[in-house]
Structures are given as structure tokens and as C-alpha cells.
Amino acid sequence: xxxxxxxxxxxxEVRDAAKRKRMDPEVVDGFLENDRNHRLVLQQxxxxxxxxxxxxxxxxxxxxxxxxxxLGVQRSKKAELKELEQQEHELRVVVKDFAMxxxxxxxxxxxxxxxxxxxxxxxxxxxxxxxxxxxQTHDDLGEKIGVIDIKRGVKIAGSRNYLLLGDAARxxxxxxxxxxxxxMKRGFEMVSVPTLVNRACMEGTGYFPGGEExxxxxxxxxxxxxxxxxxxxxxxxxxxxxxxxxxxxxRVALSPCYRREAGTYGKDTKGLYRVHQFWKVEQVVLGxxxxxxxxxxxxxxLGHATDLMNLLELPYRVVNVCxxxxxxxxxxxxxxxxxxxxxxxxxxxxxASRFHDFQTRRLNLRYRPExxxxxxxxxxxxxxxxxxxxxxxxxxxxxxxxxxxxYVPEVLRPYLGxxxxxxxxx
RNA sequence: GGAGAGAUGGCAGAGUGGCCGAAUGCGGCAGCUUGCUAAGCUGUUGAGCUGAUUUGUCAGCUCCGAGGGUUCAAAUCCCUCUCUCUCCGCCA
Numbered sequence: 385x386x387x388x389x390x391x392x393x394x395x396x397e398v399r400d401a402a403k404r405k406r407m408d409p410e411v412v413d414g415f416l417e418n419d420r421n422h423r424l425v426l427q428q429x430x431x432x433x434x435x436x437x438x439x440x441x442x443x444x445x446x447x448x449x450x451x452x453x454x455l456g457v458q459r460s461k462k463a464e465l466k467e468l469e470q471q472e473h474e475l476r477v478v479v480k481d482f483a484m485x486x487x488x489x490x491x492x493x494x495x496x497x498x499x500x501x502x503x504x505x506x507x508x509x510x511x512x513x514x515x516x517x518x519x520q521t522h523d524d525l526g527e528k529i530g531v532i533d534i535k536r537g538v539k540i541a542g543s544r545n546y547l548l549l550g551d552a553a554r555x556x557x558x559x560x561x562x563x564x565x566x567x568m569k570r571g572f573e574m575v576s577v578p579t580l581v582n583r584a585c586m587e588g589t590g591y592f593p594g595g596e597e598x599x600x601x602x603x604x605x606x607x608x609x610x611x612x613x614x615x616x617x618x619x620x621x622x623x624x625x626x627x628x629x630x631x632x633x634x635r636v637a638l639s640p641c642y643r644r645e646a647g648t649y650g651k652d653t654k655g656l657y658r659v660h661q662f663w664k665v666e667q668v669v670l671g672x673x674x675x676x677x678x679x680x681x682x683x684x685x686l687g688h689a690t691d692l693m694n695l696l697e698l699p700y701r702v703v704n705v706c707x708x709x710x711x712x713x714x715x716x717x718x719x720x721x722x723x724x725x726x727x728x729x730x731x732x733x734x735x736a737s738r739f740h741d742f743q744t745r746r747l748n749l750r751y752r753p754e755x756x757x758x759x760x761x762x763x764x765x766x767x768x769x770x771x772x773x774x775x776x777x778x779x780x781x782x783x784x785x786x787x788x789x790x791y792v793p794e795v796l797r798p799y800l801g802x803x804x805x806x807x808x809x810x
Numbered sequence: 811g812g813a814g815a816g817a818u819g820g821c822a823g824a825g826u827g828g829c830c831g832a833a834u835g836c837g838g839c840a841g842c843u844u845g846c847u848a849a850g851c852u853g854u855u856g857a858g859c860u861g862a863u864u865u866g867u868c869a870g871c872u873c874c875g876a877g878g879g880u881u882c883a884a885a886u887c888c889c890u891c892u893c894u895c896u897c898c899g900c901c902a
Contacts, residue, residue, distance in 0.1 A: 423859095423860065423861090426859080426871085427860065427861070427870095427871095429869080429872045430859095430860065430870060433870090433872090434870055436882080436883090437871090437883085439882080440828080440883050455882055456882095457882090458880070460880095460881090460884070582892095611820090627820095723824065758857095759857080
């Protein structure tokens with residue numbers, strides 16, 4: 385959400401943001417018009433209320449005859465007020481609805497672009513592996529050595545579901561545990577979070593309204609399964625005013641993630657790339673309302689993830705996500721894309737976003753600055769640390785050996801009982 | 811799932827229709843004191859919105875879990891919802 389006052393004074397900037405993010409700029413004008421009307425009506429309501437209030441307190445001191453006369457006047461004013469209040473209430477709802485859909489303007493160095501094709505490569509790390517044998521796709525290999533079973537996953541839960549068995553399941557657990565330890569070493573507090581959350585969390589983090597189609601809903605209880613632990617992690621302190629001493633708040637969580645993947649029929653149907661349920665270790669940071677700090681932290685958080693990728697000895701690149709591929713609330717986003725031989729391309733494995741105060745305004749999450757200052761909205765940021773099974777694709781393919789076994793990077797060995805290669809059930 | 815109790819400012823806690831944005835205590839902040847042993851005294855201390863502004867503020871409105879209602883007037887009465895606690899039931 386944006387500050388209403390700021391939007392009034394920077395309407396062109398917001399309209400421009402909408403265009404660049406490929407959203408309808410009409411929301412801006414819809415907001416402005418209704419906001420203007422709302423404030424006009426609000427002034428009338430407040431004036432009349434003040435009037436009514438003043439005369440009402442007189443009533444308590446009046447004699448009964450005086451009161452009888454005065455009551456008649458009060459009643460007619462009251463009726464007038466009621467009508468105005470009704471108008472005010474309706475307009476308020478409309479304004480809120482528009483406000484919830486206003487786009488956060490992208491940072492200056494976000495490249496323009498229509499979709500992910502417009503993303504700009506910032507850096508490349510590690511050579512693409514060249515092998516003297518044909519690399520088997522993760523799903524072919526996994527099936528062959530009995531560690532991935534997509535057919536039976538589908539039998540149990542429908543398309544885009546899967547089973548990991550034996551070494552694949554062990555590898556997944558190992559990578560996730562490594563990721564958690566990696567972040568805790570860097571001062572992040574590990575949190576176990578709810579993944580079935582209420583509407584306020586989904587709205588507060590910016591997934592609703594608009595993303596309802598992508599979420600599994602438990603409608604009977606008005607709850608949603610989260611697509612990322614960013615939702616509960618960022619919502620922890622909603623409605624609170626934190627002390628500046630406690631900032632920044634750096635947290636990490638491992639959680640299952642659920643995504644309906646509506647509108648992706650026929651896309652990435654092979655293998656474990658796009659699935660309905662996966663595990664993710666996510667980092668979330670809340671900090672002061674300070675652009676420079678926010679920028680620095682964004683880079684640090686990206687670094688936590690790339691450092692881990694280096695430890696996993698995987699080839700990847702970092703892209704500066706373009707305007708058309710940026711979400712409504714994101715100011716800037718860097719994706720890490722990891723080389724996936726089966727795709728013959730880099731595939732998105734991480735997404736590092738900074739939001740400014742977009743989420744914290746919706747969540748009403750503030751902090752009291754040092755000294756006497758008024759409470760300010762925090763800045764929020766998040767980034768993937770590792771997501772599985774997507775990272776398993778990279779591990780099983782890039783680290784594949786000629787005999788169909790999988791090389792285990794040194795850093796993972798302590799998590800796999802010292803194993804240096806995984807051979808599955810072959 | 812059943813029965814009951816409750817939700818008030820950073821915290822504790824008073825307030826059952828007009829004198830209440832709200833006593834008191836604690837905490838925080840500022841000052842004074844420093845021979846009542848990290849103490850005493852004094853003062854101060856919520857948020858949001860709207861308008862005006864000589865950008866210091868000023869005026870008005872809203873907020874006592876949330877949303878509705880009754881009333882000239884609601885923290886206070888009524889309804890719905892959410893959450894918390896106690897007892898019972900069920901249960902990993």
C-alpha cells in the first residue's frame with residue numbers, strides 16, 4: 385500500500401509505475417477520484433458531527449421543557465447525518481479497494497521490460513558443466529535409480545505431485561538443513577511458522593487481493609495455505625510498534641509451500657520444476673524506514689543465497705528483474721537462476737525482493753525511531769535461501785557422474801552421513 | 811464439540827448511558843535533588859484521519875478486540891464475528 389497523501393501529490397509517478405509494471409493505470413485515477421469525493425463527504429460528516437455533539441452535550445443540562453424542543457432539532461440533523469455517513473462509508477470501502485491495488489513504483493535501476501524476457505543479467509557464476517556423457521534429466525535418472533516417483537505422486541494427489549524416496553528424500557532434507565544452519569550462522573533466528581493463515585496475512589503481504597487463484601483456500605475457516613513462509617514471517621509483528629533497538633529483525637523459516645499454479649497448464653509439465661507442494665527455506669528481514677539501509681540489506685540477503693549456491697558448487701546467474709515481471713508491491717527484485725541441463729537453460733530458483741513499506745503499511749507494522757520521533761513503517765525484504773525439489777534438479781543434473789550416480793558437494797556430506805556419492809536404489 | 815468468563819492506553823487495572831480519550835499504579839521521557847542506600851520529588855508521556863498553516867503548530871473528527879444496531883447522547887445497552895481463559899469431551 386502507498387501513503388494516500390503521497391499518491392495525491394505524485395499521481396503521475398504512480399500512473400507511470402502502473403504502466404511499467406503492465407498494470408492498468410486506471411486504478412490510479414479510480415483511487416484519486418474516489419479519494420477526493422470521500423474527503424469531501426468526510427468533511428461534511430465531521431462538521432455535522434461536531435455540531436451535533438456540541439448541542440447534544442447541552443441537552444444533559446436542560447430542563448425537560450427545553451429538552452423537548454431541542455430533541456426535535458437533533459432528530460432531523462441526525463437523519464441528515466445518517467445519510468451522509470452511509471455515503472462516507474461506501475466511498476471509504478471503494479477508496480480502500482483501489483488503494484490496495486496501487487502499484488509500488490519500481491526503483492530507478494529496474495530495467496523496463498514486458499516479461500521475464502526483459503530481465504537483465506547482472507552476474508554469472510561457475511562454468512556450465514561440460515561432460516563427456518549424456519546428462520540424464522533428473523526425472524529420468526530419479527525414476528531409474530528409484531528415488532523419484534512422479535506417477536504414484538500423481539495417483540495420490542493429482543498432477544504436479546511427486547514422491548521422493550531414499551536418497552532423493554535424504555538429499556532434500558540435507559540441503560534444507562544445510563540452508564537453515566547457513567542462515568543461523570549469519571545471525572538469523574529460525575522460526576517455525578503456521579502455513580495455514582488468515583486473510584489479513586495474505587492481504588498484508590500483498591498476495592490478496594489478486595492472488596486468490598494461486599492459493600489453496602480452506603474456505604470453511606476462511607484460511608489460506610501459504611505459497612511461501614514469507615507470509616507468516618512478515619506478518620509476525622503486524623499491528624505492533626517495534627522498538628528501534630530491536631531492528632533489524634532477521635528471521636529464517638523452513639516450511640512447506642503450496643501453489644495452485646493456475647494458468648500454467650502445459651507449462652513445465654515434465655519433472656519436478658513446477659509442482660504444487662514444495663519445501664522452502666526463506667529469509668525475511670524487517671528494518672528501519674531507510675532507503676540506503678534497505679538497499680544494502682537487499683544485497684546482503686542476495687549474498688546469503690549466492691554464498692550457499694557456491695557452497696553447493698552449482699552454476700548460476702543473477703538477473704535484475706524487469707518492470708513487467710515485478711509484482712505489485714515490489715520495488716526491486718533480483719532472481720537467482722540456476723543452470724539446469726535438462727532445460728538447457730537457467731531456471732529460477734531464488735527471488736530476492738525489497739518492498740519499501742508496501743507490506744508494512746498493509747500490516748500496520750511500525751517501529752519507534754530513536755529519540756522522540758513518531759512511529760514509522762518498517763521496510764521489509766525477503767529472499768529464498770533454498771527451495772526443493774527445484775534445487776534437486778540442479779544438484780542431480782549438474783553433479784551427475786558418468787555411471788549415473790550423483791556427486792555430493794563437500795558441504796552436504798555431514799548431512800548425509802559422510803556419503804560422497806548417492807546411487808539411489810540402483 | 812459442550813458449558814461458562816472475559817477482551818480498556820507500552821504493561822497492570824478502574825470505569826454499567828452525558829462530567830470519559832478514559833482514574834490509579836508501573837514503565838518511558840525531561841528536570842530537580844543526591845545522606846530517606848541505583849532512592850526521593852516535580853512535570854510529562856497513545857494512535858489515526860481531515861482541514862488550515864507564518865511548517866512552530868492550530869482546529870475538528872475517529873479509535874476502549876472487529877463490524878453492525880438502539881439512543882438526542884455508548885467504553886458502558888443489544889446483535890454478529892474474532893480471539894483469550896476455566897471446566898468437560900475428543901485427540902497427534
